[in-house]
Amino acid sequence: MTRPLLMAACLLAAAPALAAPKGDPARDPATTEAWTPEPAIVATPPGGAPSDAIVLFDGKDTSAWEAEEGGRVPWTVADGAMTVVPGSKGIRTREKFCDIQLHVEWRSPTDTKGFEGQDRGNSGIFLQELYELQVLDSYKNPTYANGQAGSIYKQAMPLANASRPPGEWQAYDIVWKAPRFSPGGGLISPARITVLHNGVLVQNDTVVSGKTEYIGAPSYAPHDCAPLYLQEHASKVSYRNIWVRKL
Numbered sequence: 001m002t003r004p005l006l007m008a009a010c011l012l013a014a015a016p017a018l019a020a021p022k023g024d025p026a027r028d029p030a031t032t033e034a035w036t037p038e039p040a041i042v043a044t045p046p047g048g049a050p051s052d053a054i055v056l057f058d059g060k061d062t063s064a065w066e067a068e069e070g071g072r073v074p075w076t077v078a079d080g081a082m083t084v085v086p087g088s089k090g091i092r093t094r095e096k097f098c099d100i101q102l103h104v105e106w107r108s109p110t111d112t113k114g115f116e117g118q119d120r121g122n123s124g125i126f127l128q129e130l131y132e133l134q135v136l137d138s139y140k141n142p143t144y145a146n147g148q149a150g151s152i153y154k155q156a157m158p159l160a161n162a163s164r165p166p167g168e169w170q171a172y173d174i175v176w177k178a179p180r181f182s183p184g185g186g187l188i189s190p191a192r193i194t195v196l197h198n199g200v201l202v203q204n205d206t207v208v209s210g211k212t213e214y215i216g217a218p219s220y221a222p223h224d225c226a227p228l229y230l231q232e233h234a235s236k237v238s239y240r241n242i243w244v245r246k247l
Contacts, residue, residue, distance in 0.1 A: 049103070049243035056093060056228070057082055057242040065091045068229075081107070081238040084123060084230075092129060092227040098178040099247040102127075102228070103171065107238045108137035110167035115235075117143040121166060124153065124231035127176050128223065131191060132212040133203075135237060138163040150195060150202035153212050158195075158202035169240070170198055175247075179208075181222040190220070 025031045043051040056064045059080035062073040067089065074088035108121025115121075121137030131152070138149035138161055145151065149170075150158030164170050173196040180188040190210075195203035210218030230239060 049241075050245060053103075053243040053245045054095070055243045057239065059240055064093055064095065066094055067091060068232075075232075081240045083236055083238040084232050086232065086234045086236065088232055090230055090232045092229040094227070096225040096227055097128070097244060097246065098225040100127075100174075100176050101245040101247060102174040102176060103241065103243050104174070104239065105169050105171045105241045106135055107169050107240075108135075108166045109236045109238075112137065112141075112166055116141060118147060120235070121237055122233040122235045123237040124233065125172065125174075126212070126229035126231065127174075127191070127193070128178060128226040129229045130211040130223070130226070131193075131208050132231070133172065133174065133193070133195060135231075137166050139165045150197045152193065152203065152206060152208060154214070155209050155212070155218060156203060156206045158197065159204065160197075160200050160202055162197040162200035162202060164198060172197055173199075177247075178225070179220060181220075185222040187220045187222075 040052070049055050054064075060077065062075075062077060062082065065073045067074050068091060069089070073082070073091050075085050075091060076083045102125075104125055106123070112120055118136070120141050121135070123135040124132040125135060126132050134147060134149055134151045134153045136143070136147070136149045145157035146154055148158065148161065149163050150161070150172075175194040177192040179191040182188055191208035193203050193206050193208060194201075195206075208218075210220045212218065228244070
């Protein structure tokens with residue numbers, strides 16, 4: 001028998017030994033296959049909210065929101081956008097949320113003359129009314145890094161500045177993990193946040209140190225699920241296409 005034929009014969013003879021023994025779960029690929037529970041089907045139309053999302057603002061309807069002190073939303077609605085009225089205070093959702101995926105589109109005003117730093121296009125998205133993701137015109141507008149767009153205000157600076165020029169729409173895609181507290185009020189686990197700004201990762205599973213403070217260090221106090229809050233900060237920032245998925 002020639003050498004190649006001899007090698008082929010040897011391999012064929014060894015093949016049964018390499019096969020998984022019948023009934024041996026350690027060599028059966030099916031033992032690591034999970035078929036249940038089957039993930040829910042979520043339709044995602046181009047440019048639209050996922051089919052299981054709660055639409056908080058569709059460009060017209062503000063019924064999911066109320067004024068900071070209750071009552072009708074005091075901001076203007078036109079051309080598919082909701083715009084801050086300076087001096088009117090912020091707005092919050094009527095529904096309360098804990099762990100969420102949140103999509104928000106926002107736009108800073110084009111009139112920048114005489115405005116710089118924190119006075120230019122300032123607003124904020126407060127998760128559970130306490131923890132602020134900064135909204136600011138940070139396009140060629142220097143300010144302290146943990147106060148620019150994409151920062152967890154006064155806590156965590158963004159990994160990048162993905163800001164577009166004033167007047168252009170921008171998007172935040174947020175994954176929020178709410179803090180957990182013990183029955184006695186102690187902190188079990190802090191809040192965590194992941195943020196993409198215009199598709200760029202700017203907060204990567206960031207640990208939130210506590211509620212947002214303008215002066216002083218952040219800290220935690222026990223609380224339950226709470227509304228989302230959009231800040232009025234004397235600037236005509238606009239919002240549109242806001243939706244949320246409970247996680």
